[in-house]
Amino acid sequence: MRRFAKAILGLGLVLALGLAAAPATAQTPRKGGTLRILVHPEPPHVVTALGQASGTVTIGGKIFEGLLTFDFGLNPKPGLAERWERSADGLTYTFHLRRNAKWHDGKPFTAADVVFTTQEFLMKTHPRARSVFSRVASVETPDDHTVVYKLKERFSPFLYAFELSGAPMMPKHIYAGTEFDKNPANAKPVGTGPFRFVSWTRGESLQLERNPDYYREGRPYLDAISFHFIPDAAARTVALEQGLVDQAQFDAVQFTDLERLKKNPALTIADKGQEFIAPLILMDMNSRRPPFGDKRFRKALLHSIDRNFIKDRIFYGQGKVPTGPISSSTRYYISDVPRYDYDPEKAKALLDEMGLKPGADGTRAEIKILALPYGDHWTRLGEYLRESFRRVGVRATVENTDPGNWIQRYTNWDYDIVYTFFYQYADPALGVARTYLCSNVRKVFLANANGYCNQRIDDLFSAATSETDEAKKQAAYDEIQKTLIEDLPTAPLLELQFPVVLNRRVHDAITTAHGPNDAYADAWLAR
């Protein structure tokens, strides 16, 4: 009997696997068609090298390319560079460029463009790139298709800087000697990507067409991509539901609409494609202000929060409950760290231990939450935190403000508790270290605002950044993660997955760690 049951089970498994695998193999890409994408809000421009607003990167990512792209596991893949190598001492990086890549105006893409982009253009316009490329001692171009970077000191995350939003390649023959942000080419961008700029009717739509000279044979499959700007959220949802557009991502989709969109058989929601940015929502606690200086207080607050509720009810299942300061899709993440389960009793015990006994009205302490003014779900999160804290006797009030004021107060350390999301940028040295380094306690937006300072952490980050031995690097990050989750200067609330909604007729769109920002050379539309 049992054997029979096993056989049935096995048969079922085979069938299930077969069915699951079938659609992936059965369909061959089809050429042609226009992919229609909703973008909200409409970006001020689409030149990725000049600014990285989400709409700019989604559109600009199809026009401009980086030397590398990254797969879901964050391994480098060829972009404009077809090969690359790192010297044994970790100081020299050599990129071999595609020989048949051309700018949209027909001029060849060469090593001179790469040097111009990283050492001149981005130095003026892109703070994140500047912090990486200022580490370069010299760049050589032995021939038109080879670029050799020599670094001042070892910097192991170097390759991650060459991704599409970190170092989008810009044409030297158009921009050299001009004011980059005032160049007329910004209105009619010239890149190397699979799609060329056609037109932009402000407030309505932006059109790209297939680049027939693209260096990858037979790519792209699509004839064109059009981006549509619809300011009204309800109208955007209807456009998706009725199949008037094929894709919407990031702020173009409201979390509150996800339940109904999931039920629509024509639509699917991507669960991959944000490994590179890996947005992690942190609750930042200002350690300068009592009682936040005591880590038992910070721990008590985290124990009072049901992070599954945040994930399921506020962000409608879009994400994962984090375990530590590094997102699980980022390099060097470990899961083996102390956990902070939802446990209000433990929170109360910690507060008791600190001597914060409840007063006559049950209040142990009073704190303020500076709510993030970026939309309804962020307001709900603030309200949820307030009620969670109240349940353990910490009386919290929410402060509402406008985005400008919010940034100013966060930047100038004028808060008790603030929460927002941080991009990880693949390597913890790029997106994680900034929040915890003593050397980054500065009044600069998204620097170390909470005031946490532990020299050991600075040393470990600096060791990991210059280490090229993966095992040693991992060991440094192990200790960093264990220390930070124990000290808890910030509390990780959610590994956020922004909503990306696709019509099922769209295939092979989300194929890299850049998700909807990718160039879409492989994307195709079924009939």
Place this chain on the structure above:
Amino acid sequence: MTAFQRFRTNLAACVGLAILAAMVLLAATAPLIFPTSPWEMVGEPYLRPLEGPYLLGTDMLGRDIAAGIAHGARVSLMLALVATVAATGLGILLGAFAGYCGGAVDEVVMRATEFFQTIPSFLLAVVLVALFSPSILSIVVAIAVVSWPGVARLVRGQFLSLRQAEFVQAALVLGEPTWRIIFRQILPNAIGPVIVTASLMVATAILLESSLSFLGLGDPDLMSWGYMIGASRNLIRDAWWMCTFPGVAIFLTVLSINLVGDGLGDALNPRLTA
């Protein structure tokens, strides 16, 4: 026929008064019926009305909507009342002096009211609340600031005409001090229309407060009807009950106050003897 008798025979006004009384009762007993905070996430989110133990269902975070309505009634009525008292007080004071003294004082006060009346009142309220950060105090102040000019002009008009009345002349001849003439002689005779205006102003204040909260400019720690609608407006296709019930509450309250206000207007008008 006394004013009270006239009011009593006005059916619409009585219905309005009944609804208003019910709202006031709800507001007064809210902490008894719903002892927990209306922000408390008591149950499963997205419960439909009567689906669980909650009469009007729960919202997206599992907060009891009925509790929100009851506590929201407290906030709405209280805020509106305080703002109206403040606006009316200021309006009476300035209008009385302007109307009684005339001349330069009148000029200054009237130019000031014109200044406020030419700015769209809701926009001014939004700016004021945003400027002083949203709190119960800033909202009351904002509503009062945009509401007082109407009262001031009304009172001024009354004073201008009553100033020439014989009983005022008599008081002047008897040597009564000015403040006594203003507050003891003229004001009681001018107060009828002011009461009517003020009662209608409560309704406007409720709408103003709801609109501010709807835009996210309410006091973030106070549950109000406008907030409830604003927070759930995205969900109207999926969860109609979350914004419908607070909407009905606003509608009923504002309607009832208007009915009562109209009834008062008729009752206090001595020329109407129906």
